[in-house]
Amino acid sequence: MSEVHAARRSQLRDRCAVGRAAVLVSHPANVRYLAGGAPRGATLLLGPAEDVLLCPAAPSGDPAEGRIGEDLRLLVLPAPGDDSVVAAGGLAAAAGAETLAVEEHHLTVARHRALGAAAPRLRLSDLGCAVEQQRLIKDDEEIACLRIGAEIADQALGELLESILVGRTERHLALELERRLVDHGADGPAFPTSVAAGPHSGAHGHLPTDRRVEEGDFLCVCLGANYRGYRCELGRTFVIGSTPATWQIELYDLVFAAQRAGREALAPGAAYRDVDRAARQILDAAGYGDQLAPFTGHGVGLENDEDPQLSPGAMGKLDACVPVTVGPGVHLPGRGGVRIDDTLVVRPEADGGPELLTITTKELLAL
Amino acid sequence: MSEVHAARRSQLRDRCAVGRAAVLVSHPANVRYLAGGAPRGATLLLGPAEDVLLCPAAPSGDPAEGRIGEDLRLLVLPAPGDDSVVAAGGLAAAAGAETLAVEEHHLTVARHRALGAAAPRLRLSDLGCAVEQQRLIKDDEEIACLRIGAEIADQALGELLESILVGRTERHLALELERRLVDHGADGPAFPTSVAAGPHSGAHGHLPTDRRVEEGDFLCVCLGANYRGYRCELGRTFVIGSTPATWQIELYDLVFAAQRAGREALAPGAAYRDVDRAARQILDAAGYGDQLAPFTGHGVGLENDEDPQLSPGAMGKLDACVPVTVGPGVHLPGRGGVRIDDTLVVRPEADGGPELLTITTKELLAL
Numbered sequence A, B: 001m002s003e004v005h006a007a008r009r010s011q012l013r014d015r016c017a018v019g020r021a022a023v024l025v026s027h028p029a030n031v032r033y034l035a036g037g038a039p040r041g042a043t044l045l046l047g048p049a050e051d052v053l054l055c056p057a058a059p060s061g062d063p064a065e066g067r068i069g070e071d072l073r074l075l076v077l078p079a080p081g082d083d084s085v086v087a088a089g090g091l092a093a094a095a096g097a098e099t100l101a102v103e104e105h106h107l108t109v110a111r112h113r114a115l116g117a118a119a120p121r122l123r124l125s126d127l128g129c130a131v132e133q134q135r136l137i138k139d140d141e142e143i144a145c146l147r148i149g150a151e152i153a154d155q156a157l158g159e160l161l162e163s164i165l166v167g168r169t170e171r172h173l174a175l176e177l178e179r180r181l182v183d184h185g186a187d188g189p190a191f192p193t194s195v196a197a198g199p200h201s202g203a204h205g206h207l208p209t210d211r212r213v214e215e216g217d218f219l220c221v222c223l224g225a226n227y228r229g230y231r232c233e234l235g236r237t238f239v240i241g242s243t244p245a246t247w248q249i250e251l252y253d254l255v256f257a258a259q260r261a262g263r264e265a266l267a268p269g270a271a272y273r274d275v276d277r278a279a280r281q282i283l284d285a286a287g288y289g290d291q292l293a294p295f296t297g298h299g300v301g302l303e304n305d306e307d308p309q310l311s312p313g314a315m316g317k318l319d320a321c322v323p324v325t326v327g328p329g330v331h332l333p334g335r336g337g338v339r340i341d342d343t344l345v346v347r348p349e350a351d352g353g354p355e356l357l358t359i360t361t362k363e364l365l366a367l
Helices: A004-017 A028-035 A084-094 A110-120 A130-135 A142-161 A169-181 A248-263 A272-285 B002-016 B028-035 B084-094 B109-119 B129-133 B140-161 B170-183 B245-262 B270-289
Strands: A021-025 A043-047 A050-054 A072-077 A099-102 A123-126 A194-195 A218-223 A223-225 A232-240 A295-300 A306-310 A323-326 A328-332 A336-339 A340-343 B021-025 B043-046 B051-056 B073-078 B099-102 B121-128 B194-197 B216-225 B225-227 B233-238 B297-299 B306-310 B323-326 B327-330 B338-339 B342-345
Touching: A004 A028, A004 A043, A004 A072, A004 A130, A004 A248, A004 B051, A021 A028, A021 A084, A021 B342, A050 A084, A084 A099, A099 A110, A110 A123, A110 A323, A110 B109, A130 A306, A142 A169, A142 A218, A142 A223, A142 A232, A142 A295, A142 A340, A142 B084, A169 A218, A218 A336, A223 B327, A232 A248, A232 A336, A232 A340, A248 A272, A248 A323, A248 A328, A248 A336, A248 A340, A272 A295, A272 A306, A272 A323, A295 B338, A306 A323, A306 B270, A323 B342, A340 B306, B002 B021, B002 B073, B002 B129, B021 B028, B021 B051, B021 B084, B028 B043, B028 B129, B043 B084, B043 B121, B043 B170, B051 B084, B084 B099, B099 B109, B121 B342, B129 B306, B140 B170, B140 B216, B140 B225, B170 B194, B170 B216, B216 B338, B233 B245, B233 B338, B233 B342, B245 B270, B245 B323, B245 B327, B270 B297, B270 B306, B270 B323, B270 B327, B306 B323
Parallel strands: A021 A099, A050 A072, A099 A123, B021 B099, B051 B073, B099 B121
Antiparallel strands: A021 A043, A043 A050, A194 A218, A218 A232, A295 A306, A295 A323, A323 A340, A328 A336, B021 B043, B043 B051, B194 B216, B216 B233, B297 B306, B297 B323, B323 B342, B327 B338
């Protein structure tokens, strides 16, 4: 793995760390992407002479030296409380850097000022989202991690559906799903598992409450596995009881149609906003336009919610090997609603089109 | 509750928002402390004329208007993606504020710049940790929440100890503890539950792995309940099997003596560093000084790890009604170790001295 990370650092360096310019990466997912691991509070410096991962002093135990490639030096800071960002500034200046590009969207004003004070001759510039951009297109190994994560999420959800749901609280179901994710090999949930019953169903990002599942409810579940840092997403809606009501069937069919349209719009070269529109216009035409989430899907990878955003205002086009979610939903206040969410990898038509990672059925199951 | 939050805002306003100075609070725990709730991405403005809680546009569902007191206006931003910090700057300028104090330790450089661009005539200053300082001393209601949280953590741990532990993984035990916390009424875990078996035991903040509990292990558990936002902490160490080894008994007794010394040093007026030293010097004298965590305890409240820090370099003195943890530990690389951690509230001698919230026994149990 360490060659992969070295190659990623080379690529970033070629774009951003030319001559006497150094780069300081502090956003944890970006550090992990470039260094293979991100101990808490660690900062990665691509300096004029060498790459250094600066880690806060560990009270006990060794930092994960095994994860560090040969061309990446690990520096554990001497004193507890030392800020790795400030230390990296000093190191960059000592190594002869003239400018240092930092992640202004991650560094706080206070840390940025401390960095400036520690290395006053260093000109600080903004790296912007250069690393996030580089992370957009995933390699085979990254996609394999997402694929395994999706399998785990499918398994966890499948097992839950075999158990009795009526009478159990949203909180309990969410915790059980998270336990099952770990049982099947996940490092943990990819994000806080959402279970939304009855009037809560269909609400985006609903956090589980003590509401118990009742006969006749819509039940929305959204979960994902974190597998080696990669975070997939799977959302499904079920009906509790033997026969769904007519409004439930109609609403489900509508959201399903919107979600399918979004999935079918995924292709290399497709504009982000066109994918969003494909799903959104179906819900809009049915009169739900005002209540929709600002996006119908988003990228996944080392973060659950990363670029690209599939939204009406998004600029840019999809590439092959970009994993995204397609997860529109409708929530009717007081009644509930439907949300259907998959993780897919954009692939060219010649390769069979978008690769569906989350394969749990999207038929409306009555449980 | 809303009068409590209004009184907190008045107090902050009296200190920091004099005349044409406005205050912008963005750190979520601080927003919650002052407004009673902190929807994701919300910002609190104490303006020249009124207090406003600015919340990002919700795709569906209503913001929690019920939590907002009469003297706090709720403003939901019009467009998805609007930054509440930037919007608050515009609002403050429109209301005639000349300066705006922001939390530079929380705002990123990028958001700070966007705020400056949106309200160019507003002079931005640093609020520093004024709200964190105000949060140090807890009122009765806050302490009641911590007390209930501690009871929940005690219950969850007590139940786990009645089950069979050998052969189960750290991850499983951690998940089971978190499920039990929620069963007993917690809103969730206060922080990621730490379960450390065998060679992992004693390491500060160890994250659970697939290591299974074995006969003869030390087993360290550190958990806490989040109850209405308040986060207690409870850490205990056990021996797996019928009879602990001599080195285990000796190490346990040592850490226990250190932890007791720390607890006994808690008193109004005691210097933070003296509490730390009381615990630390016992471990230091036994030859473990180099391997200790940088602090032996810390404040708890709306954040798990808040001021004060009980460390050798900390400046300041304890007050009554400040809840802190006392949790020293020793980790012997390759062998494991011991950690014992309580949450207590500092009380004067006349009131019976420090109030212990986490009452699980600290005898060395062999399970």
